[in-house]
Amino acid sequence: MFWNLPYFAVLIITIIGLATIVHKKNLIKILLGITLLESAVNLFLISLGYRAGGVAPIYTLAPSTYMVLPTPQALTLTSIVIGVATSALLLSFAMIIHRKYGTVNINLMRRLRE
Amino acid sequence: MDIIATLSSGYGFWNPVMWLIAAAVSLLVVYLFWLRGEKSYKKGTAQGQPFIGGNVAKEKGALHIRAGNLYWGYTESLKGYYRWVVPLHTGVLNDYVLWFLGVMAFLLVVVVVL
């Protein structure tokens, strides 16, 4: 049960992230919710590769050959980079909306509806 | 003869080249009917204008029925349905994400239980 703690953390952070996106009205807070979701997914991917008692997957001067899996680490790196690009684009959109609409409250950003 | 082969669905068939030939034949028949029509028609005179009968003719822009007024009968008769479905498209981002999560939760229940 103890070794499953990261998965519980993933679940809790995901729920907090989704609740933020669904509930908050400020655009910046919604973007923070998306960042929380991204962090939760990255934690999920990393903790999939963990093997109890394994060392870092580097062959040079390795203390033993029982290593944690390196593939999820590559997946997480890619996901972090995609998260950076996403956050950058969303923040620039938020800046332009604030400049044009004068607000970042999504209840007031309803010019496109029905 | 692959080009003019018929498309068969197992229970019906559709051959567009045959349809075109049939359409051409019927258009030919229509043209033959037209040739037997009134030959004393003078183009460009008052014979071709709509009969206004002494009323004041409106200017061109006012005669054209705009898009919002077409299909009034249809939208009026389906008023109850439109009064339900159009406000659902609120334009608020939180509702959009809520719909997505709601559908995912519903599908989770359906696929896991059934």
Add this chain to the structure above:
Amino acid sequence: MIPGFIVANAPALLVSVPLLGAFLCPLIGKVSSAIRNLWVMVIMLTTAAIAFILAFRVYAEGTVIYVFGAAASNLAVPLDSGGIPVRIIFTIDPMSAFMIIICAISGVAVLLYSLSSDSRNSGLAVYYTLFLLMITGVFGMVSTGDFFNFFVFLEILSLASAGIIAYRVDGGLAVEAAIKYFILSTVGAIFVLYAIGIYYGQYNALNIAMIAQRMQFTMLDKIALVMLLAALAMKCGAVPMHFWTPDAYSMAPGSATAFLVVASQASLYGLFRVLFTMYNVTLNYVTVGWIVIILGVLSMVIGVTMAIPQKDVKRLMAYHAVSQTGYMLLGVGVGLAVLGDQAAMNAVGYTAMEGGIFHIFNHAMYKGLLFLTAGAIFYRIGTRDLNKMGGLGHNMKWTMIFFIIGALAIAGIPPFNGYASKFLIYESVYLFNPVLAIIAMVVSILTLASFVKVFHSIFMGPQLPEYKDVKEAPRPMLIGMAILAVIVIAFGLFPTIVVNTLVAPAVHALVDQAGYITAVLGGA
């Protein structure tokens, strides 16, 4: 005649040529804008040529795999890995080749069109860069055989699409549309990543063929299936997750909207790949098939009924895009619901799937054509509001003809291509369940009604005084529209060749999970 190097490495070139073009585009744009336009056109034509070479090879020989970084390009399973393919693979089976052809034709037509329709805008180097990145994303999504690679290309496509939607800031409206699209898209993509993590944790594989081979339908697999189904259905605009579609399609620049349609179809392809190749009969196909059918019927009905009272011409066409996606979901859903039952599959399933998948091609063509005509009208008169337009048939005759062709095709009127694919869907779905076919036909009638309304408001009527000196659309735009219109007419007149050569192999390759696994893993 064609160098063997290009034919052998076509899958890699398919993605790397537009990527290289996209990155060099701003640099070349600094030199001169005419050279930049030429560069973009050359890159697009080269990519289209490579796409056709690759598709021809796939249809002639069968599934083509391309392994990145191996000694030979078809050495999927390294000799010392114990039967596990560890490298990233592009697996191009006839279904992928079908989508590649669609993207290539659409990309060339749209790029020809945008060379003149966006010539008045500023910051064009950014626009063409984003456009080429969208092309990279779509080609990568439909060719890849590795699931995490699919996610990466999905994100490339989402980012580039969001950038293009927000391109013409429009006082903030376009950016609002882009934010709604992008936040929904990111949430969906995160759930796709969760599903990838679940597959990796269970089966220690990211390769689609490997996951398909090791798939047992455990509880975690059910959760992953639901996540993928919801996220990919949202990306292609299925009701009730379609709310981003009208905003995004109406605010994007005219040419980019036609390609956004192709991007949505690529997500639909991803959904079919997951359902048919990864799961196939291991899942509860009756339940999931009926889920897809219900999503399709909802999309059809709500899409078309929301379209009729619209006053913005591109929003109306966007709702119709949602409705037509419903047709594809209906056809393929019927095929999924009878997947395990071989007798019903031969009677109904294959025809329904052929109808659904043929409809993808037809939709990309006539929807692209309609969006391009709407863009041409916006280019000439500067407004998208239907209440302000009228009598343009006196001035823009070619645009009117192309609009008539597109409108008759989308309504399913013979002899255009919409009728051919809808005929297959109606006939087979009627045998499966008559109520669904009747709903589909009523939706078709409402589609025709809505386009008659648009045609009357834009083109019919007396020539209004404010539009007296509106000229016809410029020549490159007409050529781009003509390419799509010729295909609409040609596919309508000769549907049998298209179905037998392109669609039926795609459907059989999609349903045949064992063939896919054998092609990648080599008979394991």
